[in-house]
Amino acid sequence: MRVAVFRPEEYLSRTVDLLRSQGYDVLAVPMIGIEENDVCVRDADFTIITSQTAARIALRKNLLRGTVIAIGPKTKEALGRECLLPSKYDSKTLYEEFREIVAGKKVNLLRSDKGDPVLNNLSEVCDLEEYQLYRIVPLKGAMQKEAVREIAEGRVDAVIFSSSMIAESFMENARETNLFEKVIERLSSIVTVAIGPPTAGKLQSFGVRALIPEEYTLDGVISLLKRLQSA
Known part of the structure; x- marks a missing residue:
């Protein structure tokens, strides 16, 4: 596959190594880039970290304050410390499960400029301050457009979208290569996987129904692919 x-x-x-170790041939192309912002944070009772990128920047710049809530195990691993985790690794679950825990507290939210707005609703119960540690920018070079062609021409069996912005950037490249309709047709006929409901929702807005793994991680995606292969 x-x-x-x-x-x-x-x-x-690292992603390529993991997929290849499981026997997959891999087409790997970045669809987004990261640009850091200059940020200073206040003291707080809790810090919420929603990505591995935010975790690495926060560590390097000493931005962690109070008890840390990480969106999932990979973010926790990047932090290298004990963290609280939601039962499902998405912003909606984090909001639902930690709303009462952070009530009345000072909370710093560290993430990108494209964060899920559901976490802003924590301001209803706590003193919430959002810090955008980095900007996500779409990449639209020759490498990205060639990846679109590979999929449009049927040379890929499965596609993994790990964020809404990645899905959006991919679709922008598809439009710019005049392959949008062909790509949508292909993604609907092969295995298209979204890591989590927000990414699946973004793909659905383009007319693509994506599968979602039980665990919103790359390991969860691999487990899903293995089950599909053995079915």
Whole structure:
């Protein structure tokens, strides 16, 4: 099975190694890039970290305050410390499960400029301050457009979308190569996987129904692919 994955450059090699170790041929192209912002944070009772990228920036710049809530195990691993985790690794679950815990407290929310707005609703119960540690920018070079062609021409068996912005950037490249309709047709006929409901919702807005793994991680995606292969 040939699998396409479009994570940022910082995470691609590790992702490729993991997929290849499971027997997959991999097409790996970054669809988004990361640009850091200059940020100073206040003291707080809790810090919410919603991505591995935010975790690495926060560690390097000493931005962690109070008890840390991480969106999932990979973010916790990047932090290298004990953290609270939601039962499902998405912003909606984090909001629902920690709303009462952070009530009345000072909470710093560290993330990108494209964060899920559901976490802003925590301001209803706590003193919430959002800090955008980095900007997500779409990549639209020759490499990205060639990846679109690979999928449009049927040379990929499965595609993994690990964020809404990655899905959006991919679709922008598809439009710019005049292959949008062909890509939508292909994604609807092969295995298209979204890591989590927000990404699935973004793909649905383009007319693509994506599968969602039980665990919103790359390991969860691999488990899903294995089950599909053995079915």
